[in-house]
Amino acid sequence: MTEHTGTGDPARSMALLWRTAEPAAPRGRGAAAGLSVDRVVATAVALADAEGLGALSMRRVATELGVGAMTLYTWVPGKGELVDLMVDAVLGEVVDALGGLAAPAVAPAVAPAVAPAPAPAPGRADPAAVEAPAWRDRLEAVARANWAVFARHPWLLQVAAMGRPPLGPNVMAKYEVELRAVDGTGLDEVTMDAVVTLVNGFVGGAARGVLDRAQAEQLTGISEEQWWEATAPYVDQVFDADAYPTVARVGPVAGEANQAAYDPHRAFEFGLARLLDGIAVLVDAAR
Structure with missing residues (x-):
């Protein structure tokens, strides 16, 4: 099966991606009291890692979290927005692997279920602040970092995200650090x-x-x-x-x-x- 990014409500997706309008934690006890957008996304990624994208549904994620589906919808309004959040979250691993841009503080941190991602160092180094290797080495590192993310999250290959990418902090940072790999080579924009x-x-x-x-x-x-x-x-x-x-x-x-x-x-x-x-x-x- 193939999922597409950009199928949810654009305003809601952008607000969730950048955490500009995260819902307030509901009052109550039990699993619902500990919910957050980050936890919802981490659970969804872990489910897709373990069982594939076909297993992903709002009801199944709610079950994994131990809450009702209606409770989950107060945090993420639908599957379209959830897929956007998942893609942006795991692509942040490329930035971490390249020692690239520091993602904004609102960027979600997701621990994959199948294989751990490289641990983000406290305060990611800006590539411009260190001596850069040759462009070929930099571009090879970009390729290998993306290959590793696909290996950890194979479901990502079943998400069509080229035309309508989730424009979150990690996707932006990934594009920035990848462009820097060929910046200064004489190539035009x-x-x-x-x-x-x-x-x-x-x-x-x-x-x-x-x-x-x-x-x-x-x-x-x-x-x-x-x-x-x-x-x-x-x-x-x-x-x-x-x-x-x-x-x-x-x-x-x-x-x-x-x-x-x-x-x-x-x-x-x-x-x-x-x-x-x-x-x-x-x-x-x-x-």
Whole structure:
């Protein structure tokens, strides 16, 4: 399934993202008395991490929090706004990993359920205040930080957020620190934005290969290796090496090297290196 950011009420989403109109804590006892927007978002992220985006619903989040659905709606008005908050929260991990901009004090801090995010250092360092590595190293760090976030939160790959991104503090800080990776290279502003978009798109596509493999195993109950073992005898019956000589030559060698028909991790490493090589051509031409 695919969720989309920007499907909630824009005014409510922005107020919640920036915590400019957070509801007052309701009076009472028990779980409801301890609720906050941060806690709602953290619970929703933990649920999506553990069970996937398909398990996410306002009723299920309310159950995890031990409150009624109507109580939850007093904090977050709907699933659209909740998805916006979740995306902004986990993308803050990219900023933390890059040692980048300090997010505003209102930015939510979420502890993922599957794998802990890098602990944010007290007072994140401003990249402009330290000696910056070469642009290629900076851009590679951007790619790897995004890859790591997808690994911790694979449900993020099922959220379409390009056209209507949740414009919260973490999304803004992420865009800022990513742009700084190519600032000062001689690239113009349009090309800087295009390079950042290109790198993020590549990482998302490569990370989707990991998610696809995991989902296929979950749906079928067998691993990719087991599927190939079961399929190989039938391929042998129909495959004609004379008709497909290049496949016959390349396929076995690549399969042996990858230990699979497709290795998303190897594809990421190979593709990232080639992508950076291509961007280097742009940078060299701009100097």
